[in-house]
Amino acid sequence: MPKVRTQVTSRIHKEVARQGILFQKDKGQHILKNPLVIQSMVEKAALKPSDIVLEIGPGTGNMTVKMLEKAKKVIACEIDPRMVAELQKRVQGTAYQSKLQIVVGDVLKSELPFFDLCVANIPYQISSPLIFKLLSHRPFFRCAVLMLQREFAERLVAKPGDKLYCRLSVNTQLLARVDMLMKVGKNNFRPPPKVESSVVRIEPRNPPPLINYQEWDSLTRIAFIRKNKTLSAAFKQTTVVTMLEKNYKIHCSLNNKIVPDNFDIKALINHILKKAEAEKKRARTMDIDDFISLLHEFNAEGMHFT
Structure with a gap:
């Protein structure tokens, strides 16, 4: 397996650099570049060899490749055809190629496939609708480890009486247990976003509360x-x-x-x-x-x- 890792790693961003791809900020394209942060997210997700992982917004595949090393399959949902091409090139001819499924399109407008976990650096502008789409998905998934805008993440975990406690807090916590895992500075991304980020773990309540x-x-x-x-x-x-x-x-x-x-x-x-x-x-x-x-x-x- 080390040979495969070297082969894949050597391709990191080569095509991106050669073509001079411009990341589209309106689509929330801030690629997570720090391998230590990526490794930490993957470790905190506790992937099993039998897991099917859903990744939303894989970009050029930095985290995708790390998850392909550990999981049975990764389903990557990507809206940008340019990123899809880069991801395909990155695994082409490697042992990971058969383990990767790419779904092209808007994840908010598509029906989610079966998955055991969701691990993603998601476009921040779709954070709220995506989380509730995940939490309404059946059958239940084990957990989601998501990179989010820091203030949004703090709202998710806020308790009654906290300054940031809001409708998002109580609605999310009704359906899931939410834990803050770590803070991530803006310089860990390319291009750097204007806001700081945090990683949260979301575990659906199963069974859900008996409530309309x-x-x-x-x-x-x-x-x-x-x-x-x-x-x-x-x-x-x-x-x-x-x-x-x-x-x-x-x-x-x-x-x-x-x-x-x-x-x-x-x-x-x-x-x-x-x-x-x-x-x-x-x-x-x-x-x-x-x-x-x-x-x-x-x-x-x-x-x-x-």
Whole structure:
């Protein structure tokens, strides 16, 4: 195997340098060049010889090659045909060629294949939709080790009361355990991005919580519109009141329940918030259990968010 490594390593960036390929920043093309960081990410993913690994945005293949050394197969998703060509050239004629599958296109618009792990230096502008696409994927994968913009990563792991705690924090942590693994400076990339980076490990909760995620998502959106305001204030917004009243009347219609002429949706909302002891709570200090309890209280009264 050392001979194969030497053969592949000798090709690093030769074609890229010869052709003078310009990385496209609008596609988040910041190639991770530090071999120590790459090695650390691969080690923290704890790849097994039987694993199928999903990599998003492989670029010129620096991390791809390291994973091909350890895994059964790597499925690399790449949107840029130039990078696809470089990746193909890099493994061509080596023992790794048969272990690499390249999927060309936008990963957000494609159905994900089966995979055991996801290890990637992903384009930062797709971080949020990609993470939730991964977490909604079935069957469950073991874990994801992802390079992310540092502030985004800090939001993922933030706890109630933290400055960066937000809807992203609570929505992600409902579905997964998230751990910060390491910080990575901008000079570890070519070209250097404008922001610092961090690597996180995301492990899906299996089985997932028994909760309607669409309702959960809508509830947290309302609560975090003004995360420093009380829930009582958040639920007084006209758009929120109108939406809940419409959904409540649909619920009553479907369950043959008559809505009284003097029905007051605002009074019902206030009743639920008081019953849940939540009217004075603020989203920035509420944990997952607080939001689950609140959602159950609304649902118990026939109030739904979708």
